[in-house]
Amino acid sequence: MxxxxxxxxxxxxxxxxxxxxxxxxxxxxxxxxxxxxxxxxxxxxxxxxxxxxxxxxxxxxxxxxxxxxxxxxxxxxxxxxxxxxxxxxxxxxxxxxxxxxxxxxxxxxxxxxxxxxxxxxxxxxxxAPQVAGWRYVPQAHGVRPCTCFGCQVRGGYGARRLRERLPHPLDGPPPPARVLLARIAAAGEPGDPVVLREALHWFGMRRRGPLPEVARLAEHPDPGVREDLVWAVARWSTPGVDAVLDALADDPHPDVREAVEAVRDPS
Known part of the structure; x- marks a missing residue:
């Protein structure tokens, strides 16, 4: 046996x-x-x-x-x-x-x-004792932990402090909302698409956000900005998100319309 x-x-x-x-x-x-x-x-x-x-x-x-x-x-x-x-x-x-x-x-x-x-x-x-064994991967002790979105365990012990101590260049933690809004304002009118899309990338990692301040980007002439707006606000629990998505669902650019379809029907 x-x-x-x-x-x-x-x-x-x-x-x-x-x-x-x-x-x-x-x-x-x-x-x-x-x-x-x-x-x-x-x-x-x-x-x-x-x-x-x-x-x-x-x-x-x-x-x-x-x-x-x-x-x-x-x-x-x-x-x-x-x-x-x-x-x-x-x-x-x-x-x-x-x-x-x-x-x-x-x-x-x-x-x-x-x-x-x-x-x-x-x-x-x-x-069983709760201290035996390895964490993350074998031989992880002494190796700098990865804080990318794929490796991090949200809600895990010390996860937030780890992300703050070792921020990932793409996966955060995101800057505060006031900092992102300042970047959007400094981008001018209608705004540098590169700056706006980077700010929307960080906003997309938040659970709630300043919807009235970013909703105006639905009228931006660059379709990439409008598409990134869809991905940024889709998971927000902020009231008014559905109205923004409804407006973008009729966007003249197909990539924006497809993004709205994707976030509303992830299957």
């Missing part, structure tokens, strides 16, 4: 003891199942995913669920980066343990069971 550990919120422990582990994880190819990792002699490596999973929040902390699977159980295994490239390999559970145990550095590796874990396969559920 092969032994694995599955890390989950402590709030799920009673249900897991009663009914097993649901197939809630998404593997390569859209398969649903359960992620786990072999129980290795190294306690730190066995629980290496703790800090990374804790970044995304948990109710009452994380617990370690030890799962005992038959050696012949079909699983997928590989580095987490192989999942997106559809390169994780299908093996038996015992072979997955053997492959990972033989690695010089198994950090970032995972095992995916493409089904739910039955109650009889749950060996035990126990508390």
């Amino acid at each position: 092969a032994m694995f550990v599955h890390l989950t919120s402590a709030a799920n422990a009673p249900r897991i003891r009663r009914s097993g582990i649901r197939a809630a994880g998404h593997g390569q190819g859209g398969a649903r199942g359960v992620y786990c990792f072999p129980v290795l002699p190294s306690y730190t490596l066995t629980h290496q995913w703790l800090r990374e999973l804790a970044r995304f929040g948990s109710r009452g902390g994380l617990v370690a669920v030890h799962v005992r699977l038959d050696d012949g159980t079909d699983v997928l295994t590989g580095h987490y980066g192989d999942r997106a490239r559809e390169k994780q390999v299908a093996v038996r559970a015992a072979e997955a343990v053997r492959r990972i145990a033989a690695l010089d550095d198994p950090r970032g590796w995972e095992v995916f069971v493409p089904r739910a874990i039955r109650p009889g396969e749950v060996h035990r559920v126990r508390a």
Whole structure:
């Protein structure tokens, strides 16, 4: 029998003891199942995913669920980066343990069971320390973190301070609204398109904005400015956004009309 550990919120422990582990994880190819990792002699490596999973929040902390699977159980295994490239390999559970145990550095590796874990396969559920493992990526310690939109985790611990300390040239944090409005005013009439589009880029990262001050750009002669206005205000919760989009939906330039269609029907 092969032994694995599955890390989950402590709030799920009673249900897991009663009914097993649901197939809630998404593997390569859209398969649903359960992620786990072999129980290795190294306690730190066995629980290496703790800090990374804790970044995304948990109710009452994380617990370690030890799962005992038959050696012949079909699983997928590989580095987490192989999942997106559809390169994780299908093996038996015992072979997955053997492959990972033989690695010089198994950090970032995972095992995916493409089904739910039955109650009889749950060996035990126990508390786990919340400080073991790596965060972001293996070997991230000492490496300058990336604050681009794709890498940052909004709402994560210290995320705002990190973005302020290491601002990304394209992804912010955006300058204050008063600074952006000053740039728009300094651009003149009708306004330098380069300056206006840069300001709208930053406004697009905000949840609300000074709609009356930027709505006048719907009349700007440059269609690129009008298109960027669509993308900037589309996600604002500020009252009046729909009226601005209604006006731009009849814009003479097709790129502007297509942008309005895209933000109103993202599918």
